Amino acid sequence: MKTATRAVSSLTSVRIAYFGPQGTFTEQAARALAPGEDLTPFETVRLALAAVRDGAADAACIPIENSVEGVVPATLDGLSDDAPLVAVAEAILPIQFSVLTRPGGGDLRTVASHPHALAQVREWLEANLPDATPVAASSTAAAAVAVVAGEFDAAVCAPVAIEHYPLAELATGIADVGEAQTRFLLVRRPGELPAPTGADRTSIVAAAENRTGTLAQLLSELANRAINLIRLDARPVRDSFGEYRFFIDFEGHVTEPRIVDALTGLRRRCHLRFLGSHPRADRLPATIEAGAGNQDFLDAQSWVDAVLKGTDA
Numbered sequence: 618m619k620t621a622t623r624a625v626s627s628l629t630s631v632r633i634a635y636f637g638p639q640g641t642f643t644e645q646a647a648r649a650l651a652p653g654e655d656l657t658p659f660e661t662v663r664l665a666l667a668a669v670r671d672g673a674a675d676a677a678c679i680p681i682e683n684s685v686e687g688v689v690p691a692t693l694d695g696l697s698d699d700a701p702l703v704a705v706a707e708a709i710l711p712i713q714f715s716v717l718t719r720p721g722g723g724d725l726r727t728v729a730s731h732p733h734a735l736a737q738v739r740e741w742l743e744a745n746l747p748d749a750t751p752v753a754a755s756s757t758a759a760a761a762v763a764v765v766a767g768e769f770d771a772a773v774c775a776p777v778a779i780e781h782y783p784l785a786e787l788a789t790g791i792a793d794v795g796e797a798q799t800r801f802l803l804v805r806r807p808g809e810l811p812a813p814t815g816a817d818r819t820s821i822v823a824a825a826e827n828r829t830g831t832l833a834q835l836l837s838e839l840a841n842r843a844i845n846l847i848r849l850d851a852r853p854v855r856d857s858f859g860e861y862r863f864f865i866d867f868e869g870h871v872t873e874p875r876i877v878d879a880l881t882g883l884r885r886r887c888h889l890r891f892l893g894s895h896p897r898a899d900r901l902p903a904t905i906e907a908g909a910g911n912q913d914f915l916d917a918q919s920w921v922d923a924v925l926k927g928t929d930a
């Protein structure tokens with residue numbers, strides 16, 4: 618299976634929490650992001666993140682977004698609540714599914730999986746298992762565990778799940794949308810940042826006030842500096858209906874002068890949480906427009922410094 622990853626080489630002998638149980642897509646991503654490391658499964662994204670926050674794990678691997686279904690809400694909420702965590706690496710996995718059942722067959726009345734997985738095989742299920750009721754499970758592999766326990770009749774899983782559970786493969790390689798991909802993050806407590814590569818992603822959460830033009834003003838801080846926006850999602854703040862947090866990803870790394878300039882502009886306008894700067898799994902280099910490169914920002918700063926010193930005007 619082709620996997621695009623940017624691994625963090627300094628991650629030696631660390632304990633990695635991942636969204637499990639064994640056999641999830643997230644476990645595959647964790648193996649790609651932290652090869653050879655000690656991996657520990659957690660039942661939910663929130664528990665994996667809590668393990669990093671309380672020091673039980675040094676990093677956590679979690680799914681963040683899917684090309685078909687969009688963001689994983691539990692991940693966005695888990696990163697914006699509680700103590701800050703930052704992403705230090707990402708992996709993008711191609712996603713296809715297997716349908717697993719108990720050996721020996723029997724009626725297939727229920728089919729369980731993670732909601733993102735069910736949404737990605739809806740047409741296949743309607744055509745092939747029209748009598749099976751889809752049931753949400755906490756993860757694809759949790760659905761396999763439940764099938765082994767007799768709670769459901771079939772599970773939509775990662776193809777590797779068959780290696781972990783005593784189940785039979787009813788179908789494999791299925792996906793309503795070919796080329797579906799999911800992006801995963803490796804997150805740690807704030808500390809040393811991965812070095813800039815020229816093909817980086819910076820992620821922030823902005824808690825903007827509900828006023829006319831607020832979001833446009835935030836985005837203009839990026840647009841005015843020719844910084845390419847690569848993701849924008851809103852999540853409700855939960856305790857105040859109609860209020861949202863904006864998850865904003867853009868090209869570039871927090872150590873670059875053009876990004877520092879944008880972040881200070883954004884910070885003046887609203888409360889921010891920094892969610893990390895790390896290499897992009899797709900290795901797409903940042904778009905740099907004429908007059909908006911780091912040297913242009915440094916030159917402009919030098920001119921202001923010279924004006925202040927009285928050596929230029």
Ligand SMILES: O=C(O)C(=O)Cc1ccccc1
Pocket residue numbers: 636640641642643644680683712731733734755756757758775799
């Ligand atoms: O449940 C899993 O296996 C996960 O890792 C989450 C997920 C679910 C569906 C597609 C990609 C990732």
